[in-house]
Amino acid sequence: MPSTNGHNLQGKKDRDFAGRKLKSLPKSIFDNCEIITKVDLQRNRLKQVSGISQLVNLTELILSRNELADFPEEIGKLHHLKTLYINQNIIKCISEKVFPSLQKLEFLKLSTNRLMELPSDINQCRSLIYLNASNNYLKDLQALVGVPKLRDLYVENNRLTDLPGELFANLTMFKATGNPLRKPPGDICIGGLKDIRSYFTMLRDSSSPVTVKTIKTMFLGSSMAGKSTLCRSFQSSRPVEVDVADRTVGIEIIEVEKGGVRFLCWDFAGQEEYYITHHVFITPQAFVILAIDLSSYDPSDPQSFEEHVSFWISNIQLRVPDSVVLPVGTHVDQCLDIDRKKKHINSKLQSMLTDRTETLQQLKKKLQESDDPSLYSDQMNDLSRLTHYKLKVLDLLLVDCTKPGYIQMFQDHTLKEVTNKDNFPSIERTLPGIYQEVEKEIQDLLIEDDIPQHGRVTLSDLLDIYISQKELDPENIKCILRYFHRIGVIVWYEEIESLKNDVFLKPSILITLFKAIIRHDLEKQIKDITMRQLKSMKVLNKHRETWLSDYKEKATLHNVAISILVQKELETLHLDDADLVQEIVGNGNKPGSLLCLLQHFEVCLPTKITSPLNPTAPEFHPNKTWVASNPNVYDPDSACMFPSYLQNNDRVFQMWGEDKMSDLTVHIYFIPEIPYGFFHRLVIKTCPLYTTHWVGKDQCCFSSCKTLTLIQVKNVEGDQYINIRCKEQTDKNEIKKSWQMVRDIMLKMDQLAQEWPGLIQYVHSPCKEYGCSAYFQWRDWTDWLKSPGSGKSDSSTKEEKVTCRNGHTRRIELIYPKGLFNSDSTENQAA
Structure with a gap:
């Protein structure tokens, strides 16, 4: 100093x-x-x-x-x-x-x-x-x-x-x-300066700018809550009965025009298996309709509110904390004691939102009352940011989907809420007239069958159409297509190398591909693969038995099995375009683009069933970059692991062994809770860093040289956290390597957490004394993640120590990573 x-x-x-x-x-x-x-x-x-x-x-x-x-x-x-x-x-x-x-x-x-x-x-x-x-x-x-x-x-x-x-x-x-944002809309600004400049250029050149009202409407809720019935009745303006056998698999998309507002309705399946894809499709600035089955709702059972209501509200609050939620009570015609259930749900919802606000305020007050609040300023700012989010949950609306009057009431009520500027300040968007013209021509292409039934066209073909007909600049066309992609009218994953030249004018086709693999009855789908389908991929019936075994025991699905399941799904839609099938499904030499899509969105982890030596591989020479003999060869032994499908932690337990008090340990707490699917995506992000890893249901173990590291989900008295442990090390260099692994994992964790704006993280190191409940709270720590060498260098030779509030002293390097705190801080009392 x-x-x-x-x-x-x-x-x-x-x-x-x-x-x-x-x-x-x-x-x-x-x-x-x-x-x-x-x-x-x-x-x-x-x-x-x-x-x-x-x-x-x-x-x-x-x-x-x-x-x-x-x-x-x-x-x-x-x-x-x-x-x-x-x-x-x-x-x-x-x-x-x-x-x-x-x-x-x-x-x-x-x-x-x-x-x-x-x-x-x-x-x-x-x-x-x-x-x-x-x-x-x-x-x-x-x-x-x-x-x-x-x-x-x-x-x-x-x-x-x-x-x-x-x-x-x-x-x-x-x-x-x-x-x-309305001008330009936020969905355009996300594209960066190039799209913004294109927007203003087209707006300036447009003779007739248009004001549009578009809202993405997501129907969420538990399985069999009546989401599809509600959605299709909303579309048809009359009761539409949906059979149990016709329930949603994956996601269905319906477009509805009501009162000058364009509703892009996304009907999400309610089974748990589909939740791992929600992060792909649930986007900000959306209207959420939460279907609650009142016939099965029990006010006397706390678990009933959790399953039907709070699970969904919590995840919405984490992912899109500024959204508007309309709870809709369904199956009213089969329900008794409706008024009591409605009152109970509204009361519990209000208490839930109030409790969250009070929790955030208490956490902030606790930091403000610490000896030096400035050391926690980033955390206090995060808390302030969360308190500014105003998730709006409207009063529960009762809808009897068997009566036309209720459907009309539901339509009128929905229209009233979305046109309320307090709810949706950016529902009105100013667009250059050319946007509307291009979209109309896309719809005409679909109606007139000028493109394949599946709606997939190449970007180059699409550009040729508009360059020749409209004399538009190619970059302006791309700007328009990006906007349509972000609001859900088309699908164009420009950022995925294998898909950047594919534009899906029917978003439902990619939804179809997802639901071929991400579904509640996947085991049955594998069993139902026919001999004809097996022979078409040159595999035997015993291979199918292996696929079933690996799926049930390891949550692993062979790539060949994935190819057959996707092809099977395409056949049900009578999409027999051979080129499409090969590009999406793949063949014996090359994987299809679906695998790239699943991996891009961190739904699965690439893996191998076995790893045989390749006698034809090129010889390795020191100081010379090794190159595969043929990097384009598709390994038929490759597979994908779906961590969310794992049922136990047996393999992790075998490799890790017992926890010890001497393990280097860090707890990352999540407020208000760990988002659904967060841990599994963290595993998928982190495993590629370490060649040797073992994955379980809610634990994962990594090995790097002599360092063994474990991450696991914990829930202690309602506090949810991810526990990171490294096996005890005594050598200073090995301790440094352990902290490096912790940093790498936490960096991936922090990157992932950015996708949940309603989430905040706290980091603690527990006291290492057996039976001691004290902990050491980390100060502002994100700078350490980005620059691990930040902070004052440790030039002293003395051994620095910290003492917990119960008087137990440990070496500082076993509690905190070097560089997180100034070296002149010799004591950090437990919070």
Whole structure:
């Protein structure tokens, strides 16, 4: 730490006062103030910085993670300032005449404050290149038009609706997710600057921009809750009875036009086996209709609410925390005591949402009351972010799907809710007229059978059609297609190499491919494979018995079996296009594109049943890159493991052995809970890092050299966490390797957690003393994941230790990874 003695600071151009719990600027900061060029005041308790203007030659100022409510006007007198961090404060406004004085300012971070608007004269900040104003309350960005050198702009999680087209002329980076955008729609902004510029170009050239109202409507609920009946009755405006044998397998898509609103209805199957694909199809800005079977709902059984209601609400809250949910009571005609059940569900729902809010507030208060809250500022910001999300659960609506009057009421009620601007502020979207024209022509192609029945066309063919007919720029066409893909009108997985030239004008075809493999009756489907189908792939009946055995015991499905099942599903739809079947299903030499799709969305893990030596493989030579003799050969012995189908942890237990108190142990807690499918996707993400691994139902073991690491799901008294354990090591280098494995796993975990905006993680290391319940809470730890060498280097030779609140002392490297905390911290009391 730098000394606060002015004599010792003489000649130093930098001042480091980070994490000092300061409430005002220290006097020593002004010693030799004319030579100071950088001051770090982050992680303090500053409410004002009076006198900062004395540092006349300051070029970098860090005021992050303080308690500033007003933007310090004195900063405007720092005419040499180039870099300013003032994020993670509570600033509500910025006065005019500050930024015009900062003609050398290049980097400005204003994120995570409470700004309602930017000062109108910020465009006079002539040197500004980087601006981050995410996590505020901004409603427009007009003030930024005219900033001449602005290149990087981050405005996620604000209240922006319309963006000025002039803003994007010179930008090289732009992010605006988490805003109720209408112009351009958020589904276009996700595509990046290229799509945004194409949008504004087409909007400018369009003679008739259109305003459309489109809403993706997801029907969720338990198996046999009546989702399909509800969805099809909504479409037909009359009761439609759906037979049990005709229940949804996978997902069905229906498009409905009601009252000027276009509903893209997605009917999700309710069996547990299908939940692992929900992350692929459940998207933000959607209207969720939750079907609840009132005939089987029992108010006296707590498990009934869990299965019918809270499981679904929790997962929606984690995945799309700003969504609107309409609970619909179904099977009303078969139900007694309807009023009591309705009252019970509404009451439990309200309590559930209130409890979650109170839990978040208590967690934040606990961190604020710690000895040094600045050390947990990232975690507190995450908690604040979660409290800002407002999942809206409407009152339970009773619908008797056997009576036309109820169906009409359901339609009217649904239309009323989606056109309520408080519920869906971005339902209206401004689009160039060409978007509507292109979509109409796609529909005409489908109606007139100008394309194959399955709706798959190549991107090049589609581009040829519109380039010749509409004289459109190919990049503009791609922009339009990306938008249609994101709202669910077509499917085009541009990011998947094997599928980037395939455009599916009927999204249902890829849903069909998914449900050939992801289904509740997969064992029966394998048993029903005919001899004809086996012979077509040149395999025997005994192979099918092996497939069944491997599926039941190892949750593993051979690629040949996958190919047959997909081909079988395509035949039921009379899709006998040989080229399509071969490209999707594959052949003896090459896997089909379906496997790429399943692996891309982390539904399965590529594996091999056996690993025989290849006598024809090229010889390995040191210092020379080894290349496979034929990398395109399709290994018929390959298979896919579906971790979510595993039934036990036997193989993991055999390899890991017993837990020991001396194991290096880390607990990652998930609030409010671990999302369904999270652990299995974590396994799929992590296994490729380590060649040797063993996977179980809720545990997985990895081996790297001498280091053996276990991850497992735990639930202790309602607290859900993932436990990471490394076998005891005594050598410092081996301990370092253990922490490296922990970091690699946690990095994958954190990347995965970004897909659940309603999720927050806490990290603890338990005390290693037998019977002790104390733990050591990790401070802000995500920087360590990204830069494991951050923090002060450990140049001391002394052995550092930490002590828990019960007085048990352990070496710090067995509790925390080096680099997570400053080396001068010798004790971290349990929270």
